[in-house]
C-alpha cells in the first residue's frame with residue numbers, strides 16, 4: 001500500500017514534532033483578509049514579532065466590502081476602519097494586497113486560484129473556514145483562527161494534528177441540471193455535518209475526474225460543512241491546464257518541473273485510506289436544504305422528513321429547524337415561496353456558475369416581489385462575465401448585478417435579509433441569522449436552481465425549465 | 472484571562488448550561504459584531520441574537536440569568552462551535568467569563584481556537600453531559616471543576632471522565648498552548664523544510 005496525497009504533502013511540510021505531540025507544519029501560502037487578520041497583527045506587535053515570509057502571504061478584501069457602491073470611505077465607519085487596518089498592516093509588513101483598486105480583488109478563495117497562487121502539493125492556510133476550497137488543486141488547505149494566523153505570520157508554521165483520510169468516491173455521469181453543489185450537499189446529508197470531524201476528505205472517482213476546476217472547488221469548499229476541515233482532489237491534467245499561464249504559475253521549463261512535482265504528490269492508485277464512502281452520481285437530483293444546517297438537504301422532488309423517521313441524534317436539530325423555518329413535516333420542498341434570490345459566494349460565484357444561471361434566466365423575468373442579486377466572486381469573474389454579456393442577461397431579467405465580494409453570504413456588509421424573508425441562495429451556510437436577519441431563512445441550492453426559483457418565486461426543479469436556445 | 476505560558480490544569484467555578492446540538496459560531500457571535508479590529512469588548516455580544524430581541528429587550532437565555540453571572544464553565548451538547556472559523560466565538564465566550572467548556576463534541580476549528588486561548592474544551596459522554604446539565608440547572612451555585620490533567624469533570628458528588636486529545640492536554644498542562652514561541656524556536660528547521668520544497672524556489676532549482 002502506498003501513501004495518499006495528504007500523507008505525502010504532510011511529510012514534506014513537517015518541520016518537527018512539538019513537545020505536545022502535534023506536528024509543526026510549514027505553510028506554503030498564507031492568505032489573509034480584513035476580518036480575521038487585524039487582531040493577529042496586533043498580537044504580533046505586542047510581542048515585537050515580524051512576518052517571517054511576507055512574500056508567501058497575499059491579502060485581499062471581501063467580507064465587508066459593499067457590493068453596490070464601493071467608493072471610499074465606506075458609509076459604514078466600522079468597515080472603513082477594518083479596511084484601513086488591512087491597508088496599514090500589509091504596507092507595514094510588505095505584503096501584497098489585492099485591494100479594491102486592483103484587478104484581482106475578490107473573495108479570497110476565488111482570488112487565490114485565479115492568480116495561480118494556489119497550487120498542488122502546497123500547504124495553505126487562511127483565517128476562514130472555507131479555505132478547504134483550495135484543496136481542489138491537490139493542496140492541503142486549512143481554515144484557521146486568529147491565534148493561528150499570528151503563528152503563521154510569525155513563523156510560517158502551525159501546530160496541528162494530522163487528520164485521518166476518508167476517500168469519497170463518486171462515480172457515474174451527472175444528469176442534466178445536476179451540479180457539483182448537488183454532489184456535496186448529498187455527501188453532507190449522507191455523512192452528516194460532523195461526519196468529517198478528524199478527517200480530510202479525498203474526493204475522487206469518475207464524476208470528480210470529469211468536473212472542471214470550478215466544480216471541484218465547489219465540492220472542496222463545502223467539505224468543512226461536513227465537518228472535514230480539509231478536502232482535496234488529486235491533481236490531474238485539468239488542474240495543470242487551469243494553472244498554466246496564470247500570474248503566479250511557474251513559466252516554461254519551470255512549469256514542466258512543477259508538473260513533475262505535482263504528479264509525484266498525487267495519491268497512488270493503491271493508496272491507503274482510513275475510511276471510504278461511495279456515491280453513485282447517477283442517482284442524484286438537484287438538492288435543496290430545508291433546515292438550519294447544510295446537512296438538512298433533500299432532492300427537490302422529495303418531501304421534508306418526518307421527525308419520527310429520523311434517528312434520535314438528528315431529531316432535536318430537525319425540530320429546531322422546523323420551528324425556525326416554519327415548514328411542516330412531510331411537506332414537499334418544491335413550491336416553497338421565496339423572497340430573495342442570491343447567486344454569489346466562494347461556493348458558487350465563478351464564471352461557470354454564472355453561465356449556468358444565465359442559461360436559465362435568459363429571455364425570462366424574475367417573479368414580481370422577489371429581490372434577486374448576482375454577485376460575482378471576484379473582479380476577474382466580473383470581467384469575464386461582462387465579456388460574455390452576462391450582466392445584461394441578468395439585468396434584463398430583473399436581477400441586480402453587483403461588485404465582487406461576499407455579499408449576502410454573511411451579514412458583514414449592507415446586503416442582508418430582512419425579517420423572516422426566505423432566500424434561495426447559492427452560498428454554503430443556512431445557519432440561523434447567517435444572512436443578517438436573526439429570523440431570516442436560507443435555502444441552499446445550486447446557482448441554476450436559484451435562478452429557477454427567482455423566475456417562479458418559489459423553489460422549482462430547474463430541469464422543468466427548458467433552456468432557451470441561445471444563451 | 473489566562474496569561475501566555477500559564478499552565479492550565481484545573482478550571483473550576485460555577486457553570487452555565489446552553490442546550491442544543493450544532494450551535495454554530497454565527498449563533499455564538501453574529502457576523503455583524505465581527506466588524507472590529509480588536510477582540511476587546513466582544514463579551515457582551517456572546518449569543519447576542521438569542522439573548523436579546525431585535526428591539527433590544529432581553530430574552531430568556533442562560534447567559535442573561537442572574538444566577539449564572541460569573542460562571543466560568545460552559546456545558547453544551549453536540550458539535551458545538553461548528554461553521555465559521557471565527558476566533559471571535561471563543562474570544563467572546565472567554566471575555567464573557569468562560570474559561571472551560573464541557574460538551575459531547577466540538578467542531579474541529581473551534582476546539583483548536585479554544586486551545587490557542589488556553590480554554591480547555593473537553594468531551595464527556597451524552598449521559599454525563601445530561602447529568603452535569605441537570606445538576607447545574609437545579610443548583611446554579613454548584614462548583615464544577617474541569618480537571619484537564621486527570622481528564623475528569625467534577626460537580627458535587629459526581630465525577631465523570633472527560634476526553635481531550637493527548638497533544639491538547641499536554642499543551643494546556645505544560646503551558647505551551649500558546650504555540651508561537653515553540654514554533655519560532657525551530658527557526659533553522661523551518662528554513663531547512665522550506666528549502667526542500669520545490670515551489671519555494673519557483674521550481675528553478
Ligand code: SF4
Nearest residue numbers: 130345346406409410
Ligand atoms: S463568500 Fe461566504 S463563505 Fe465565502 S469567504 Fe465570503 S463569507 Fe465566507
